Amino acid sequence: MSTFLDLQHVNVVRGGRTVLHDINLQVAKGEQIAILGPNGCGKSTLIKTITCELYPLAQEQTRIAIFGRPRWDLTELKRRLGVVSADLPGKPTLSITGYEAILTGFFSSSTLWPNLVATEVMRERAEEVLIQVDAVRLRDVLFGEMSAGQQRRVMIGRALAGSAECLLLDEPSNALDLLAQRDLRNLIVSLADQGTTMLHITHHIADIIPAMKRVICMKEGRIVADGPREDLLTEANLQWLFGTEVSLSERDGFFHAW
Numbered sequence: 001m002s003t004f005l006d007l008q009h010v011n012v013v014r015g016g017r018t019v020l021h022d023i024n025l026q027v028a029k030g031e032q033i034a035i036l037g038p039n040g041c042g043k044s045t046l047i048k049t050i051t052c053e054l055y056p057l058a059q060e061q062t063r064i065a066i067f068g069r070p071r072w073d074l075t076e077l078k079r080r081l082g083v084v085s086a087d088l089p090g091k092p093t094l095s096i097t098g099y100e101a102i103l104t105g106f107f108s109s110s111t112l113w114p115n116l117v118a119t120e121v122m123r124e125r126a127e128e129v130l131i132q133v134d135a136v137r138l139r140d141v142l143f144g145e146m147s148a149g150q151q152r153r154v155m156i157g158r159a160l161a162g163s164a165e166c167l168l169l170d171e172p173s174n175a176l177d178l179l180a181q182r183d184l185r186n187l188i189v190s191l192a193d194q195g196t197t198m199l200h201i202t203h204h205i206a207d208i209i210p211a212m213k214r215v216i217c218m219k220e221g222r223i224v225a226d227g228p229r230e231d232l233l234t235e236a237n238l239q240w241l242f243g244t245e246v247s248l249s250e251r252d253g254f255f256h257a258w
């Protein structure tokens with residue numbers, strides 16, 4: 001199986017402090033992985049390192065390869081990686097429709113600026129994506145008038161439109177109500193069924209869908225465990241990871257923690 005990501009001995013500094021320590025991580029194309037860890041342990045920093053928004057310290061042993069390549073044109077990399085977070089997109093996105101928001105994925109832009117002309121092929125693909133992410137009803141709704149759950153759905157469509165080969169999901173279910181969380185989870189299940197490579201950061205254990213067979217645990221800037229979900233989604237491990245009492249139950253392959 002070919003490799004999506006290969007990080008070796010990666011250290012990242014932010015604000016003068018090392019926040020990622022000696023990260024070693026290999027991800028094959030087609031894998032679906034959950035990343036868990038307490039606030040501030042470096043999960044988002046890891047995603048930003050993969051998207052080349054942050055760079056590791058240049059050290060002798062450090063290696064970073066994304067889709068097998070150490071160097072990237074950032075526009076091309078942005079197209080091949082679909083990042084979806086809970087952050088509100090910029091102001092220009094708020095006044096475009098769901099359909100237009102999906103089209104912006106082809107240009108990695110925040111809106112359809114006048115110089116960006118969508119081809120017929122792009123338009124057809126955007127219509128397909130609306131169906132793929134079950135957002136046809138949001139086609140003509142202004143992004144700024146959608147609920148947070150609807151916006152997340154369209155943002156996943158935007159990421160997929162540009163033919164992203166890997167989805168990097170950074171706590172996309174934050175601030176969603178129970179129904180929107182479930183809808184988003186179902187969408188992630190269907191994308192996993194289609195073989196989409198995914199790295200999914202979440203604080204909601206129930207978001208770690210059964211297809212995510214590999215779980216990575218981070219603590220204080222380090223990967224402290226990387227293994228099968230059945231070994232790591234245990235009360236003892238989550239208690240140790242988060243430093244608090246955790247009760248866990250399982251139903252239909254989904255875990256619930258409280």
Ligand SMILES: Nc1ncnc2c1ncn2[C@@H]1O[C@H](COP(=O)(O)OP(=O)(O)OP(=O)(O)O)[C@@H](O)[C@H]1O
Nearest residue numbers: 014015016019037038039040041042043044045046
């Ligand atoms: N812009 C920044 N400048 C300096 N330090 C930062 C910056 N952003 C984050 N950090 C620091 O980097 C460390 C890792 O932060 P990061 O956001 O990657 O953690 P996280 O695991 O994603 O947290 P959370 O679960 O709260 O989103 C933290 O100590 C944080 O304070």
